[in-house]
Amino acid sequence: MTDVASGGAELSEDTPAAGESPVLAVDPLLDDPGIGIVVCCGAGGVGKTTTAAALGVRAAERGRRVVVLTIDPARRLAQSMGLTELDNVPRPVPGIDRSAGGELFAMMLDMKRTFDEIVEGHADPARARAILDNPFYQSLSAGFAGTQEYMAMEKLGQLAARGEWDLIVVDTPPSRSALDFLDAPQRLGSFLDGRFIRVLMAPAKAGGRAGRKVMSLGMAGLSLFTGTIGKILGTALLRDVQTFVAAMDTMFGGFRARADATYRLLQAPGTAFLVVSAPERDALREAAYFVERLAADRMPLAGMVLNRVHTSGAARLSAERAEAAAEVLDARKNPAPDGMVDHPAGQDAGAGPGAGPGVGSGVGAGVEEDADRFASALLRVHAERMRQITREERMRARFTALHPDVPVAEVAALAEDVHDLAGLRAIGDLLAS
Numbered sequence: 001m002t003d004v005a006s007g008g009a010e011l012s013e014d015t016p017a018a019g020e021s022p023v024l025a026v027d028p029l030l031d032d033p034g035i036g037i038v039v040c041c042g043a044g045g046v047g048k049t050t051t052a053a054a055l056g057v058r059a060a061e062r063g064r065r066v067v068v069l070t071i072d073p074a075r076r077l078a079q080s081m082g083l084t085e086l087d088n089v090p091r092p093v094p095g096i097d098r099s100a101g102g103e104l105f106a107m108m109l110d111m112k113r114t115f116d117e118i119v120e121g122h123a124d125p126a127r128a129r130a131i132l133d134n135p136f137y138q139s140l141s142a143g144f145a146g147t148q149e150y151m152a153m154e155k156l157g158q159l160a161a162r163g164e165w166d167l168i169v170v171d172t173p174p175s176r177s178a179l180d181f182l183d184a185p186q187r188l189g190s191f192l193d194g195r196f197i198r199v200l201m202a203p204a205k206a207g208g209r210a211g212r213k214v215m216s217l218g219m220a221g222l223s224l225f226t227g228t229i230g231k232i233l234g235t236a237l238l239r240d241v242q243t244f245v246a247a248m249d250t251m252f253g254g255f256r257a258r259a260d261a262t263y264r265l266l267q268a269p270g271t272a273f274l275v276v277s278a279p280e281r282d283a284l285r286e287a288a289y290f291v292e293r294l295a296a297d298r299m300p301l302a303g304m305v306l307n308r309v310h311t312s313g314a315a316r317l318s319a320e321r322a323e324a325a326a327e328v329l330d331a332r333k334n335p336a337p338d339g340m341v342d343h344p345a346g347q348d349a350g351a352g353p354g355a356g357p358g359v360g361s362g363v364g365a366g367v368e369e370d371a372d373r374f375a376s377a378l379l380r381v382h383a384e385r386m387r388q389i390t391r392e393e394r395m396r397a398r399f400t401a402l403h404p405d406v407p408v409a410e411v412a413a414l415a416e417d418v419h420d421l422a423g424l425r426a427i428g429d430l431l432a433s
């Protein structure tokens, strides 16, 4: 076995290839009564939401009472799971086979609604009303980047506290980095007294030029700035902001305590993290970092889901041979110098129906040329697919060399997007096979 690089090791060109990684046994994981939370995390766009939903369907149809917490599912997928409203209430998913005694609920995370619920749960009714009615709070809670990870954590804590489900499957937000989800609770420490407040004071949207400028001001500049903003926006608006800040400040302890509790929940043995990745360099690099980070945070990793892996039914035909055959066909279709197509004896077999006797040579050659062109194009597509498979295998081998003990479940790339229960079941079957 190769030396195993670890602790910040990179997926690089020099990383030695390793042997096979262990296979992630998905069904035993889903059936394990000791597992109460499965968290699907990974880089953007790799299939976290799809995997979470597919695991939810599979666990429910194997007999568990499951809730899936999804974040921004594609519209059609959401509809097929009965998720038509953003109301932060888990809804039963229609069409689930309940013969094994299980059940599936799903909910879409609504950031603003979750935020509101926290305010309501942490402040007395009058103060909660003051915050909820505050225009700054309203625009902020709806869209402040970075709160989504925290909200996902918060919602997970709430669902777990209800104790109504055997298994909670958690999707994570489409973060810039997979680590954002884990960083969210710690970041909360500076949530209210740092960036949050400065954005709050920003006259424009947080993402705008003015917002960025304000964010770059230190706290020292804040009082000077509030004087200026007061002049520009009027003191009423400024008072709004200050009321909001004061109210949020008194609740800060509550936020922090809950985030800490959820963090501990993630470390508990009843939690299983699944790192979802595509067989691509960037996604796998992120997956590798995430694996290391989970170990550092003492969070239980169950394994990796390698999603959208390409396969070929004709893998015995190499890229090189397919390419060479395509070249032969391409050469054949070049007309001879006198305008006649070159038909060496014995090469006409299987050239297509138009090539039969009695057909004028011009027409026959045309049909044959079409067939050749088609075959050549197919061969080149196949060659490209085989090269992609090779690239994917190489990337996977590098990950395995860094983390040889991480069990992997491979899921083939389906021909179509996954947008209904049948698609989710197909993904579930692939996950468990």
Ligand SMILES: Nc1ncnc2c1ncn2[C@@H]1O[C@H](COP(=O)(O)OP(=O)(O)OP(=O)(O)O)[C@@H](O)[C@H]1O
Pocket (backbone or CB within 6 Å): 043, 044, 045, 046, 047, 048, 049, 050, 051, 072, 074, 172, 173, 174, 175, 307, 308, 309, 411, 412, 413, 414, 415, 416, 417, 418, 419, 427
């Ligand atoms: N194995 C697969 N075969 C075919 N399509 C897939 C597969 N897995 C996921 N998809 C499709 O890829 C797209 C992205 O998947 P998904 O939304 O699950 O990714 P995500 O990691 O949740 O993305 P984000 O980071 O934006 O939240 C979806 O359209 C989904 O249907």
Ligand SMILES: [Mg+2]
Pocket (backbone or CB within 6 Å): 048, 049, 050, 071, 072, 073, 171, 172, 173, 174
């Ligand atoms: Mg998603």
